[in-house]
Amino acid sequence: MRVSALSSSLPTIPPSPSETRKPQILCNNLTTTHGISADWAKKSLIGALSGALSFGILFSSPCSIAFQSPTVQSPPPPPPSSSSLSTKHDSSSELCREDERLVKAETGPEVVTNEGIVEEAWEIVNDSFLDTGRHRWSPQTWKRKKEDILTTSIPTRSKAHNIIKRMLASLGDPYTRFLSPEEFTKMARYDMSGIGLNLREVLEDDGGVKLKVLGLLLDGPAHSAGVRQVKHGNCGPIQSIAVQRQLVARTPVFYRLEQSENGNASVGYMRLKEFNALARKDLATAMKRLQDMGASYFVLDLRDNLGGLVQAGIEIAKLFLKEGETVIYTVGKDLQYQNTIVADAAPLVTAPVIVLVNNKTASASEIVASSLHDNCRAVLVGERTFGKGLIQSVFELHDGSGVVVTVGKYVTPNHKDINGNGIEPDYRNFPAWSDVRQHLSQCSKLQQG
Structure with a gap:
């Protein structure tokens, strides 16, 4: 499958494995969407990232939502060479977001066979999948799996x-999965980037569909409008809540000047x-x-920071x-994913x-924390971080379905794998600044010697 990248106004991620793909680093735990038609990209909610979004949600509880078709006030269509990006949660994690990159596929008019769809998915995994060391994959x-599968005909698309x-x-790999054509389309329909809300569909016993709140950004528009996430408990009465997309990003930074305990220094x-x-x-x-x-000293508080734009983390x-x-290494099966990002x-x-x-410091936050720690610029204080450091891409198949594939991961400057491990702090409790100075001095000497 030949694909070409659409340019974006947001940061980009490491290249995709295909020889004509041109991926770029975006955010934590990237999900890259390949093979989306230009028409789809223009109509999607992803394209409305910088515009206003008003939608009605019928709540049957704070933990699940009965969704009514959203009304999207989209901005003027972007130029053919540009696209907007967004972030969303992986269904297997309530803590961290995945980010998406749109890539346009050059699809021909030919009719694809059921066997061809299966082989296409097989080839994407063969070219792109990164085994993080905990899986059962080998070339x-x-x-052999391809040979076994394609020895007989596949009579229906459902079977394929x-x-x-x-x-x-x-x-x-829990992150590598199949998307039906309907699921692939809903990735755009239910993209709520810009209002601080991440959703997934939940099928009911009667065949109906509700939406579950996977995550909320504290003080974001959805949270301020009354949307809440509850992991346990019975569903409450139905409510209707309208949330307005945030047109201008709100500052995520709070700062103040404090005095050290002995009063000898400003922090x-x-x-x-x-x-x-x-x-x-x-x-x-x-x-x-x-x-x-x-x-004369600084404290950077990344507690409960679940991430966001990876490029923002890198620049910070x-x-x-x-x-x-x-700053960080990106590692992938394809050489184009093997990058070293350095300060300039x-x-x-x-x-x-x-x-x-x-333990809720995740993704882009872990990139910042490990970068400052491994370069002897900071000590880490608190608890072990969450451990979210994989990169996924979403590829569209020729019948409109798709596959999500893990294609890369982040590795700290000291060559430690973030994903599944997290980062261990230097101190559990707040140390004296004299201890901090001594720790950083010893760290620098070890690096130099």
Whole structure:
């Protein structure tokens, strides 16, 4: 399948495996959408990222939603060479978002056979799938699977889809999965980026469909409108809630100047709630102002920060690093996914830094925390982080269905795999600043020697 990338106004991710694909790094746990027609891209909610979205939701409980067709006030269609991107939750995690990249497929008028659809899905996995070391994939077993499957005819499209499902399930990767044509279309229909809400469909016993709230951004438009996420409990009465898409991104940065316990030093405290389009600029402003106010130490609070735009995380990490220091590695089966991202300028501040983390510090937050830690720019304080560091791509097949495939992962500057492991803090409790200075000094000596 030949695909070509659509350019985007948002940050991009490492290239996709096909020789003509041109992927770019976006956000944590990337989900890249391949093979979407230009018409689909223009009509999707993803294309309405910068516009206004008003929709009605009938709540049968805070944990599930009966959805009525949304009314989308879309902005003018983007130029043919551009597209907008969005983020969404993976169905297997309530903590972290996946991000999407749209790629246009050059599809021919030919009628694809059932066998051809299965083979197409097989080839995508063969070219792109990254085994993270916990799965059952090997090139030899995957080749034998193709030979076994395609020795007999596949009479129906439904049978072909079932074969693809079983084929992907055999990989043992919870993120690599099949999308029916309906599910593929709903990825756009239920994309709620911009209102701080992530949803997934839940089928009821009577055949109806409700939407479950997978995650909420604290103080986002949906949360402010009264949408809530409940993991347990009975459903309550039906409610109708209208949520207006946030037209202008809200600053995710809160900062203040504090005094150390002994009163001998000023500490610049910065809380970062998410990695959106304003994160890098607003954090840089906060750092400069705190420094002008006399801050000689800094605290970066990433607790409960589930991530967001990976590129924003990368740019924030660069604010603290020296030119040439490694921010993060991306690793993939294809050589184009094997990248080293480094800082390209002098650090904005050189004072000692404490980064506060917990078990809900995830994705882009883990990139920042590990980057500052491994380059001896900060100590980590709190709990082990969540451990979300995979990159997925979504490929559209020629019949409108799709496959989500894990294609890469993030590795820290000290070559530690983030995914499934998280990052262990240096201290459980807040240390004295003298201990922080000593820790960072010893770290630098070990790196140099």
